[in-house]
Amino acid sequence: MLEPGDEAVGRWVRERGAPAVVRRLRSAGQPLPGVSGKRWAGLRSRAERGDPHRDLAVAREAGVRFVCPGTAEWPRQLDDLGDARPLGLWVRGPADLRMWALRSVAVVGARACTPYGAHMAATLSAGLAERGWVVVSGGAYGIDGAAHRGALGSGGATVAVLACGVDRPYPRGHTGLITRIAEQGLVIGELPPGDHPTQSRFIVRNRVIAGLTRGTVVVEAAHRSGSLVTVRAARRLGRHTMGVPGPATSGLSAGVHELLRQDAVLVTDAAEVVELVGGMGELAPERRGPVLPRDLLEPAARRVLAALPGRGAASPDEVARGAQTTPDDAVARLYELRALGYVERHGDGWKLTRQAVIPAER
Known part of the structure; x- marks a missing residue:
C-alpha cells in the first residue's frame, strides 16, 4: 500500500510498529510527523486502496511468499538501509534468501551494452557462480540479463530484484529468463503481486541490490547510467565497489572509468572479485607475462x-x-x-x- 524506500514511513514503522501506522493511515486523525498535509492525503489514499489479504492470497496462488524483517529468512544486511529498509520482500523461488544473500555479489550495468560488455558480464558471473557465489542483478536487458544467463549457464545461483510484482516479469522480453530464474534461483521485489514498474521504482529498487550483496561490480555504464545509483548506494553502505574497464573511447564505459578514478577497484575476472569480497586466503592468482x-x-x-x-x-x-x-x-x-x-x-x-x-x- 506504500511506495518502497519511503524513509518517513520507515521511521514511523520503526518507532510505532506497522499495525499502528496502518491504523493511523486509515483513520481520520492528524498526520504523522515529517510529512505535509498534501503528502499525508496521498498516503491515506493509497492505504485505503490497499488490500493486504488479497495480495497474500494472489501471492500464494503464484507460489510467492512474503518475507519481513525479524523472520528467519530475512537478510539482515538490509537493516543497514535504516529507515529506507524494505518493509518486506515478496520472494518467488525455492532457495532461502537469507542464506543466499550471505555470499552474493551484484553485477549491474548498461541496458544498451556492447558485445564486449555482455561477454564480460556473462563470463564474470559464470566464474562467480562456479566459485559458489550468488549473482544478483535487476533482470533488465543488457548487462543484467547477461549476468543472470552467465550464472545459470554454469549451473549456479542467481537472484533477480524486480521493480514490479514478482509475478509479472519485466521486461516482457525476459519472461522466459525470469521464469527460469524463479525455478533455479530467486526472484524478489518490494511491490505486491500485479504491481507495475515505474522509472522511480527502478531507481529505488537499486538500493536493495546494493544492500543485499557483499559488493557491486559495474560492467559498462555511461555517466548517467542508473547502475551508478547502485554503486553509490553500495558505497554509502560500506560495501565493496568494483568496475570492469572498457575502451577509453567508449561512452558506455565512461561512468565506470569515473568510478575507477574515485575509489572503485578495477576487476577483470571472477577471481579478482572474490579476492575483494571473499574471506582470507581467497586470493586471485598472480598475473605474470610469459617466461622467456x-x-x-x-x-x-x-x-x-x-x-x-x-x-x-x-x-x-x-x-x-x-x-x-x-x-x-x-x-x-x-x-x-x-x-x-x-x-x-x-x-x-x-x-x-x-x-x-x-x-x-x-
Whole structure:
C-alpha cells in the first residue's frame, strides 16, 4: 500500500510498529510527523486502496511468499538501509534468501551494452557462480540479463530484484529468463503481486541490490547510467565497489572509468572479485607475462647478455664495462651464453644471435 524506500514511513514503522501506522493511515486523525498535509492525503489514499489479504492470497496462488524483517529468512544486511529498509520482500523461488544473500555479489550495468560488455558480464558471473557465489542483478536487458544467463549457464545461483510484482516479469522480453530464474534461483521485489514498474521504482529498487550483496561490480555504464545509483548506494553502505574497464573511447564505459578514478577497484575476472569480497586466503592468482628462456639465466649471465649491443659486435672489455664485471668473468659468461645459443664470436668481438634479440617494445 506504500511506495518502497519511503524513509518517513520507515521511521514511523520503526518507532510505532506497522499495525499502528496502518491504523493511523486509515483513520481520520492528524498526520504523522515529517510529512505535509498534501503528502499525508496521498498516503491515506493509497492505504485505503490497499488490500493486504488479497495480495497474500494472489501471492500464494503464484507460489510467492512474503518475507519481513525479524523472520528467519530475512537478510539482515538490509537493516543497514535504516529507515529506507524494505518493509518486506515478496520472494518467488525455492532457495532461502537469507542464506543466499550471505555470499552474493551484484553485477549491474548498461541496458544498451556492447558485445564486449555482455561477454564480460556473462563470463564474470559464470566464474562467480562456479566459485559458489550468488549473482544478483535487476533482470533488465543488457548487462543484467547477461549476468543472470552467465550464472545459470554454469549451473549456479542467481537472484533477480524486480521493480514490479514478482509475478509479472519485466521486461516482457525476459519472461522466459525470469521464469527460469524463479525455478533455479530467486526472484524478489518490494511491490505486491500485479504491481507495475515505474522509472522511480527502478531507481529505488537499486538500493536493495546494493544492500543485499557483499559488493557491486559495474560492467559498462555511461555517466548517467542508473547502475551508478547502485554503486553509490553500495558505497554509502560500506560495501565493496568494483568496475570492469572498457575502451577509453567508449561512452558506455565512461561512468565506470569515473568510478575507477574515485575509489572503485578495477576487476577483470571472477577471481579478482572474490579476492575483494571473499574471506582470507581467497586470493586471485598472480598475473605474470610469459617466461622467456633468457629469464631462467643466472643474474650475472643476464647482465652480460644485456651489455651486448642490439646490432654489431662488442669486445670483451666493452661487455665487461657494460655488465660491471671483470673482462675474464665477461669472457667466461660469453662462452656460456654461446653454448646456449645466445651469442656468437666474430673475430675479437661478440654479438647477439637472432634468438637473443628482443624486439623493441611498442
